[in-house]
Every structure is written in C-alpha cells, then in structure tokens.
Amino acid sequence: xxxxxxxxxxxxxxxxxxxxxxxxxxxxxxxxxxxxxxxxxxxxxxxxxxxxxxxxxxxxxxxxxxxxxxxxxxxxxxxxxxxxxxxxxxxxxxxxxxxxxxxxxxxxxxxxxxxxxxxxxxxxxxxxxxxxxxxxxxxxxxxxxxxxxxxxxxxxxxxxxxxxxxxxxxxxxxxxxxxxxxxxxxxxxxxxxxxxxxxxxxxxxxxxxxxxxxxxxxxxxxxxxxxxxxxxxxxxxxxxxxxxxxxxxxxxxxxxxxxxxxxxxxxxxxxxxxxxxxxxxxxxxxxxxxxxxxxxxxxxxxxxxxxxxxxxxxxxxxxxxxx
Numbered sequence: 282x283x284x285x286x287x288x289x290x291x292x293x294x295x296x297x298x299x300x301x302x303x304x305x306x307x308x309x310x311x312x313x314x315x316x317x318x319x320x321x322x323x324x325x326x327x328x329x330x331x332x333x334x335x336x337x338x339x340x341x342x343x344x345x346x347x348x349x350x351x352x353x354x355x356x357x358x359x360x361x362x363x364x365x366x367x368x369x370x371x372x373x374x375x376x377x378x379x380x381x382x383x384x385x386x387x388x389x390x391x392x393x394x395x396x397x398x399x400x401x402x403x404x405x406x407x408x409x410x411x412x413x414x415x416x417x418x419x420x421x422x423x424x425x426x427x428x429x430x431x432x433x434x435x436x437x438x439x440x441x442x443x444x445x446x447x448x449x450x451x452x453x454x455x456x457x458x459x460x461x462x463x464x465x466x467x468x469x470x471x472x473x474x475x476x477x478x479x480x481x482x483x484x485x486x487x488x489x490x491x492x493x494x495x496x497x498x499x500x501x502x503x504x505x506x507x508x509x510x511x512x513x514x515x516x517x518x519x520x521x522x523x524x525x526x527x528x529x530x531x532x533x534x535x536x537x538x539x540x541x542x543x544x545x546x547x548x549x550x551x552x553x554x555x556x557x558x559x560x561x562x563x564x565x566x567x568x569x570x571x572x573x574x575x576x577x578x579x580x581x582x583x584x585x586x587x588x589x590x591x592x593x594x595x596x597x598x599x600x601x602x603x604x
Contacts (some may be wrong), residue, residue, distance in 0.1 A: 295356075299557075308452065329497060333370070335451060335454050336455075337586040340563065344361040346358035353374045357594065358593060360592035360594060374457070386447075386450045389446035390429050433498055440494060444486075446467075447476070452464045458557050458563065463555060485549050486546035490546035493539045497535050497539045501531045505531045515576050541584065545570050545577065552567050
C-alpha cells in the first residue's frame with residue numbers, strides 16, 4: 282500500500298526541495314496574515330484621527346472659533362483642534378461614531394497588503410548593496426532609480442486596487458455633514474456607487490492620489506540619496522545611523538509638499554455624489570481634479586486639514602473688537 286510515509290522514504294532527498302518550498306510558502310502566508318492583522322489594528326486605532334481630518338478637509342466646521350492672541354499680540358480666531366472636534370462627534374453620534382467608515386479602510390488595508398505581496402513575488406526586486414562612495418555616484422544613483430521604479434509599480438497597483446474602498450470610506454465619513462444614510466454597509470455602498478455612477482464612480486480622485494504618491498516616492502528617495510552621498514561623510518562614526526534616518530526625515534518634509542494631492546483626491550471622492558458635503562453651498566461642483574486644485578489654490582486652501590492642533594483664521598483687530 283502506498284502511503285505518504287512510503288513516498289517520502291522512496292524518494293529520499295528528492296522530496297526535500299518540495300518540503301522547503303512548502304515551508305517557505307507557509308511562512309510567507311503567516312507573515313502576510315500577521316501584517317494584515319497588524320494593519321487592521323493600526324487602521325482602527327488611527328481612524329478617529331483621519332475621520333476628523335477628512336471633515337476638516339471638506340470644510341465642515343460645526344464649532345464656533347474662539348478669539349485669541351498670538352505671542353506677538355495679534356488677534357486671531359482659533360478653530361477647534363482634534364480633541365474638541367472629536368468630542369463634538371461623540372456628542373452627536375456617540376463614541377462609536379468616531380469609527381464611521383472604518384470597515385472599508387480595513388478592507389483597503391488588507392487588500393493593499395495582499396497586492397503588494399503578490400506583486401513583489403511576481404516582480405522581485407534586484408539584490409543591491411549600499412553604495413556610499415562619491416566616486417560611485419552614477420552606480421548608486423542607477424540603483425536608487427531602479428529601486429524607486431520597483432516601489433512605484435507596487436505602490437501604483439496597490440493604490441488602484443484599493444481606491445474604490447477609499448472612496449466608500451470617504452463618503453461614509455462625509456455623511457456626518459448632512460446626516461445622510463446613503464452609504465451604510467460595505468456591500469450596499471458598492472452596489473449604490475455602481476448603480477449610480479458605474480465603474481468610474483469607484484475611481485474618482487484616483488489620478489491626484491496616485492500622482493501625489495509617485496511624486497512623494499521619487500522626491501523622498503532621491504533627496505535621501507543625494508543627502509547621504511554628499512552631506513554625510515563616510516569617515517563620520519555615526520554615518521550609518523544618520524543614513525538610516527534620512528529617508529524618514531525626508532518623508533516628513535516631502536509629505537507636506539504633496540499634501541494638496543491627497544486633499545484634492547479626497548474632495549473629488551465626495552464631489553457631486555449626492556451628499557450635502559459635496560454639493561453647493563458646502564462645496565462647488567468640480568469638473569475635474571484640476572478644476573478642484575485651481576479653486577483651492579485661488580481660495581488659499583490647498584493645505585486645509587494639514588494641521589490638527591494649531592488651526593487659526595487671521596482677522597483684523599477691529600473686526601474682533603466689534604464682535
């Protein structure tokens with residue numbers, strides 16, 4: 282009788298590569314599962330922060346600004362910060378109201394992890410070691426460009442795959458403004474968008490979103506490369522430690538510059554979808570994301586929502602005195 286044990290005994294070492302491949306595959310699956318669970322946890326914890334940010338982005342200011350003065354004695358109107366805004370949401374919807382639109386974000390996080398894993402397996406990155414010598418600038422720059430191109434492909438495919446869930450999440454959260462219930466569950470929202478707008482409805486705002494992430498990726502990697510090459514001396518004892526943090530610091534700086542792309546993407550996801558938040562007088566109806574960008578630029582609002590804790594509206598001292 283042929284049994285698995287007999288087969289493994291008959292083939293001897295010929296079965297070993299298969300077991301190694303199976304073990305590697307199982308390890309990869311376990312790792313992906315762990316990343317998905319970790320991502321879901323982080324998404325749930327940070328969701329209230331992003332919820333408040335979105336409401337600020339779309340211009341919903343339900344709380345009255347307070348009068349204050351700067352350290353130079355200038356009178357300003359301070360808009361509510363994150364905690365005041367979150368407390369307002371809790372008063373209206375309860376504590377669970379802070380998690381409106383969470384399920385599409387968790388689904389987006391899970392799909393992003395799986396897509397990135399599959400793309401990395403299909404298009405593996407080339408093995409490359411760090412080049413810090415300035416004489417090898419061309420070689421190191423070529424390496425950085427290849428790595429960045431590889432990251433760009435992964436990021437673009439991941440963003441395109443998850444953008445429909447981003448649109449659903451944004452619209453679920455934006456319903457707070459008009460107290461609508463148009464987008465409730467994940468599957469009912471998918472059906473609603475498909476029936477009303479077709480497939481294109483799932484990808485509104487995807488162009489500025491992808492464009493912003495591509496610009497962020499290239500600027501961050503190239504700036505980090507040139508700083509590590511020219512500004513960090515190889516003779517410096519802490520050079521490896523400094524280089525390891527360069528990309529992180531550049532990421533923070535570049536994210537500020539690319540923020541308007543994220544803002545426009547979120548506004549386009551809500552624009553003219555039937556919600557109060559995306560219709561006049563709360564918001565103009567934009568013909569395209571470029572029209573949205575031009576409007577925000579003209580109004581000086583390209584960075585609306587970029588700050589949580591220090592938001593103010595400068596006004597004249599006379600106007601405040603009259604109030």
